[in-house]
Amino acid sequence: MCRASLPFSATWKLYLERNSRCNVFRRIGTAGSTWWSPQCAAVRQGIVDMMHRALREPEVKSVVICGQDGKFCGGADIREFGAKMSGPPLVPMIHMIEAAAKPVVAAIEGVALGGGLELALSCHYRIAHSKARLGLPEVTLGLLPGAGGTQRLPRLIGVPAALELITTGRHVTAAEALQLGIVDEVTDQNAVDAAVKFAQSVEGKSLDARRIGTFPCPRPPDLDAVFEKVMKEVRRSARGAIAPVTCVQAVHAAVTLPYAKGMERERELFSTLFTSGQARALQYYFFAQRAVSRWSTPSGARWDTSKPRPVRKAAVIGLGTMGRGISVSLAQAGFSVVAVETQEKQLLEAKQAVSGMLERDAKRRGAPLAHGNIKYSCSLKAAADVDLVIEAVFEDMALKKAIFRQLSAICKPGTFLCSNTSALDIDELASQTQSPELVVGMHFFAPAHVMKLLEVVYGPRSSPEAVATAMQMGKKIGKVSVAVGNCRGFVGNRMLKPYLEQAFFLLEEGATPEQVDQVLEEFGFPMGVFKVSDLSGLDVGWKVRKADGLVVPDSTGKSARIQGGRRYSPLGDLLCEQGRFGQKTGRGWYQYDKPGGRVAKSDPWLHRFLEEYRARHGLVARRIDQQEVLERCLYALINEGFQILQDGIAAGPEDIDVIYVLGYGWPRHRGGPMFFADMVGLDKVLDRLERYHQLHPDVPGLKPCSLLRKLAAGGCPPIHRWREVIQKPHSQL
Numbered sequence: 001m002c003r004a005s006l007p008f009s010a011t012w013k014l015y016l017e018r019n020s021r022c023n024v025f026r027r028i029g030t031a032g033s034t035w036w037s038p039q040c041a042a043v044r045q046g047i048v049d050m051m052h053r054a055l056r057e058p059e060v061k062s063v064v065i066c067g068q069d070g071k072f073c074g075g076a077d078i079r080e081f082g083a084k085m086s087g088p089p090l091v092p093m094i095h096m097i098e099a100a101a102k103p104v105v106a107a108i109e110g111v112a113l114g115g116g117l118e119l120a121l122s123c124h125y126r127i128a129h130s131k132a133r134l135g136l137p138e139v140t141l142g143l144l145p146g147a148g149g150t151q152r153l154p155r156l157i158g159v160p161a162a163l164e165l166i167t168t169g170r171h172v173t174a175a176e177a178l179q180l181g182i183v184d185e186v187t188d189q190n191a192v193d194a195a196v197k198f199a200q201s202v203e204g205k206s207l208d209a210r211r212i213g214t215f216p217c218p219r220p221p222d223l224d225a226v227f228e229k230v231m232k233e234v235r236r237s238a239r240g241a242i243a244p245v246t247c248v249q250a251v252h253a254a255v256t257l258p259y260a261k262g263m264e265r266e267r268e269l270f271s272t273l274f275t276s277g278q279a280r281a282l283q284y285y286f287f288a289q290r291a292v293s294r295w296s297t298p299s300g301a302r303w304d305t306s307k308p309r310p311v312r313k314a315a316v317i318g319l320g321t322m323g324r325g326i327s328v329s330l331a332q333a334g335f336s337v338v339a340v341e342t343q344e345k346q347l348l349e350a351k352q353a354v355s356g357m358l359e360r361d362a363k364r365r366g367a368p369l370a371h372g373n374i375k376y377s378c379s380l381k382a383a384a385d386v387d388l389v390i391e392a393v394f395e396d397m398a399l400k401k402a403i404f405r406q407l408s409a410i411c412k413p414g415t416f417l418c419s420n421t422s423a424l425d426i427d428e429l430a431s432q433t434q435s436p437e438l439v440v441g442m443h444f445f446a447p448a449h450v451m452k453l454l455e456v457v458y459g460p461r462s463s464p465e466a467v468a469t470a471m472q473m474g475k476k477i478g479k480v481s482v483a484v485g486n487c488r489g490f491v492g493n494r495m496l497k498p499y500l501e502q503a504f505f506l507l508e509e510g511a512t513p514e515q516v517d518q519v520l521e522e523f524g525f526p527m528g529v530f531k532v533s534d535l536s537g538l539d540v541g542w543k544v545r546k547a548d549g550l551v552v553p554d555s556t557g558k559s560a561r562i563q564g565g566r567r568y569s570p571l572g573d574l575l576c577e578q579g580r581f582g583q584k585t586g587r588g589w590y591q592y593d594k595p596g597g598r599v600a601k602s603d604p605w606l607h608r609f610l611e612e613y614r615a616r617h618g619l620v621a622r623r624i625d626q627q628e629v630l631e632r633c634l635y636a637l638i639n640e641g642f643q644i645l646q647d648g649i650a651a652g653p654e655d656i657d658v659i660y661v662l663g664y665g666w667p668r669h670r671g672g673p674m675f676f677a678d679m680v681g682l683d684k685v686l687d688r689l690e691r692y693h694q695l696h697p698d699v700p701g702l703k704p705c706s707l708l709r710k711l712a713a714g715g716c717p718p719i720h721r722w723r724e725v726i727q728k729p730h731s732q733l
């Protein structure tokens, strides 16, 4: 018996065990994390050497490959992708294992992902621990499984199941892997021991039927139709991402070509993806999503020095759409929840709605119901003994202030008071309480029980403990929490403002909502800006603009287009004055078949309205090309992102990018707005903003931010070096 040990991220070792009696332990090299990276060349070399030795030595009858520290293999080290490959190449190694004349068994504990699963697929048998997870997540990194995964998996589990796993990158449990036929056995006991036992039981048996590469690939009878359908679906959901489409092409090769030719095709397709901008973007995003948990604030509070306080019981105040979703998230994560809505009728409605949401979700996930965790009340006093409150009432400062005053008097000392406000001043709310250090924002995104993003907003007086507690709470309810500073709209909504503004100006200048939306959707947003506005309700922004004094009594008059000395578009206000609030009224930037309808149709009324508007204001419609639409909308948003970094509202570009991908539909394969700016070239973004600002000097959002200028003047450092430039002003304070 020969055992080769493959850890995910530790010292790599490989050892021989002869006849299971005397162990000869041999360390064959150390690696930073995974077996693919150049440092892991030693590991691949070790596997190759030990496989040769195991095959040579007559005492060795079988081989078990296992991981170290309870993890089989997480796949390639993504950080090493840029580096030159050394050591024995992967694919021949995999072929050598598969061709071995002695049984090779993979003992899968922890994870077998990406190249790790491809290695396991080259073994003759796979034994998995019941808690193991398996998958080919390469597509989420802009790649395809390039070590035979696209050729072996369809041969093992059939084309439809393989296509689903490869194009989504979904991880499966050991139980599902067994059901699909990816593993041969699942055990609750020690998987390595089980694999050794298994290996001994198959010693001497023929391996002819165990080499997946020799299997014929099952060919669906209606092959073309199957692939046409899958390709259509993948193209639709990929929204411009190339990896899922390329994965389908690779699996197609498995069905239509002999194995060796299919492997060649896989290699060609892999190479095109490997160097693509999309792969860079997705790999950047992978680390960005992990980097945001290492938060810091300009005052010096940090994730590693700030201790969260335990939260067992939480209250949600206000059970509208957001409050309901937040209550569901908390209950599902096992928190005791006190849900408060002051009106009896609304409370009852909310209770029914929340129960329905919990039931549907429990059914979908096959999980137990979390009803028992929620107590409903009409009184704020019910929040007296909770550890943390999330206020989720209407976006009305006076109302929120009154609630914070009351909560401060009602809640036990030390209770954290959080607001789900999407834009309002956290500090102003904190000032209503006796302990402003306990106040932070927890900005959820609708639907709150579905959307993965949480902006945790710290004010100047929020304690590090309060920030750490809200961040941890977010993690516990399955959100990606991003810590951001306090300013109007925080990060996400603040950047949305110049984006929306440009979209309105483009309509004034000659574009249509359809044209703007089409350009943004082709870029990869699931919906263009006007469709999103219709969905969220045009009255929401109208209310905010009215509160800000931007909406003048006569929105049709000439003066309506200038506010505070800068250009302003009253187009949204004019629509609202007509009762066009979007989907809910059946009319907005588009028309819908009925109030609440979802399918946006072009509206001739709107086009006439735009023509009349332009005529009234002496605006001559011009032809606006796609590039201008995209640049003006996106670069204005990006410019605000640089301003946010400069102001210290976000600690780094990763925070902004994660917020935009998870909260605003920014296409993941474009990394996020700040990564996109880096890809385009900061000097180019600067140049275009300067040009647009020259043409529109009354639009401050187009004036390039000084941080952007500074970065461009400093030679456009890559995004991972921006923090060095951003942090300088703070360290000098």
Ligand SMILES: CC/C=C/CC(=O)SCCNC(=O)CCNC(=O)[C@H](O)C(C)(C)COP(=O)(O)OP(=O)(O)OC[C@H]1O[C@@H](n2cnc3c(N)ncnc32)[C@H](O)[C@@H]1OP(=O)(O)O
Pocket: 033, 034, 036, 074, 075, 076, 077, 078, 079, 111, 113, 114, 115, 116, 137, 138, 141, 145, 146, 147, 287, 290, 291
């Ligand atoms: C060219 C050759 C072909 C390659 C094919 C491949 O193999 S591509 C890689 C396929 N593998 C993956 O995509 C796995 C990605 N990782 C995960 O899914 C998860 O990290 C995990 C392995 C399931 C572990 O999850 P867990 O929640 O326990 O930990 P974290 O996600 O927080 O990760 C811990 C730290 O490890 C870093 N890391 C994880 N995976 C990789 C990786 N593949 N390469 C490099 N680094 C990786 C992760 O970034 C965390 O470190 P931080 O410093 O906190 O960022």
